[in-house]
Amino acid sequence: MGHGELRGVVALDGPSGTGKSSVARRLASTLGARYLDTGAMYRAITLAVLRAGVDLADPAEVTRVARAATLVQGTDPERSTTHLDGADVGVEIRGPEVTLAVSPVSAVAEVRALLVAEQRRVIATALDDAGGIVVEGRDIGTVVAPDAALKVYVTADAEARAARRAKQDAASGRASTLDATLADVQRRDAYDSTRAVSPLRAADDAVVLDTTSLDLAGVLAALLALVDEHGLLAQPSGRVHG
Ligand SMILES: Nc1ncnc2c1ncn2[C@@H]1O[C@H](COP(=O)(O)OP(=O)(O)O)[C@@H](O)[C@H]1O
Numbered sequence: 001m002g003h004g005e006l007r008g009v010v011a012l013d014g015p016s017g018t019g020k021s022s023v024a025r026r027l028a029s030t031l032g033a034r035y036l037d038t039g040a041m042y043r044a045i046t047l048a049v050l051r052a053g054v055d056l057a058d059p060a061e062v063t064r065v066a067r068a069a070t071l072v073q074g075t076d077p078e079r080s081t082t083h084l085d086g087a088d089v090g091v092e093i094r095g096p097e098v099t100l101a102v103s104p105v106s107a108v109a110e111v112r113a114l115l116v117a118e119q120r121r122v123i124a125t126a127l128d129d130a131g132g133i134v135v136e137g138r139d140i141g142t143v144v145a146p147d148a149a150l151k152v153y154v155t156a157d158a159e160a161r162a163a164r165r166a167k168q169d170a171a172s173g174r175a176s177t178l179d180a181t182l183a184d185v186q187r188r189d190a191y192d193s194t195r196a197v198s199p200l201r202a203a204d205d206a207v208v209l210d211t212t213s214l215d216l217a218g219v220l221a222a223l224l225a226l227v228d229e230h231g232l233l234a235q236p237s238g239r240v241h242g
């Protein structure tokens with residue numbers, strides 16, 4: 001069934017394991033739109049910082065590495081790619097070393113300023129090229145795209161989120177216990193929600209969507225309904241996406 005094409009920006013924010021990435025990608029794909037994974041960008045900068053071997057607690061050093069890095073985040077929902085200094089780092093940025101270090105790197109104000117500027121540039125290009133984009137992260141509705149046509153704050157109980165993450169880790173060959181995964185999820189949520197710069201929070205005008213008892217199809221259906229209710233669907237234009 002045709003759903004029409006997305007017009008404008010859909011901002012999805014929320015903590016880890018709520019289903020943002022999976023469903024943002026599907027939503028964009030279904031609606032002929034672009035998709036931006038901002039978490040992948042913070043992860044790639046974190047990888048650069050780890051490779052450089054600088055002290056994570058030294059914001060000036062972290063900023064220096066971030067400024068020197070060349071980051072290209074693709075927006076094709078069928079194949080979301082992340083290139084750091086010309087190399088594909090899509091697998092490495094999901095590893096435990098990066099996951100452990102990403103919150104402190106993301107808390108550095110200059111790193112956020114650099115990435116927010118790049119994210120706004122990518123969003124503007126995508127709107128010109130495709131008419132619509134689904135952007136996913138922690139501060140999209142509050143900071144990156146405060147004028148987004150639809151903002152959704154995606155939540156789920158920490159236990160449900162940890163169970164999803166543990167299952168995902170097992171599927172990709174990374175052994176992890178549920179307890180350790182729950183601790184990791186809670187640690188990262190606490191860090192992201194309490195940092196001084198752009199903490200994780202729902203925008204005042206965001207719709208809150210609790211995915212605890214929904215499967216992915218249910219979450220996608222709920223989002224499609226919201227997009228439609230907000231009048232963001234246009235008939236396909238025959239535009240060539242490239
Ligand atoms: N509603 C859901 N029901 C079942 N599994 C889900 C649901 N949402 C996400 N998942 C699974 O949980 C894992 C984490 O989802 P992901 O989209 O990466 O979350 P986020 O981007 O919010 O961290 C993935 O393996 C995904 O398939």
Ligand SMILES: Nc1ccn([C@@H]2O[C@H](COP(=O)(O)OP(=O)(O)O)[C@@H](O)[C@H]2O)c(=O)n1
Pocket residue numbers: 015016017021038039040042043102103104106107136137138139140188192
């Ligand atoms: N817009 C964003 C996106 C991610 N992040 C940071 O990047 C980390 C990784 O984001 P992610 O979306 O890849 O995390 P997962 O929920 O997929 O594990 C988060 O824990 C935040 O610290 C951020 O600060 N702002």
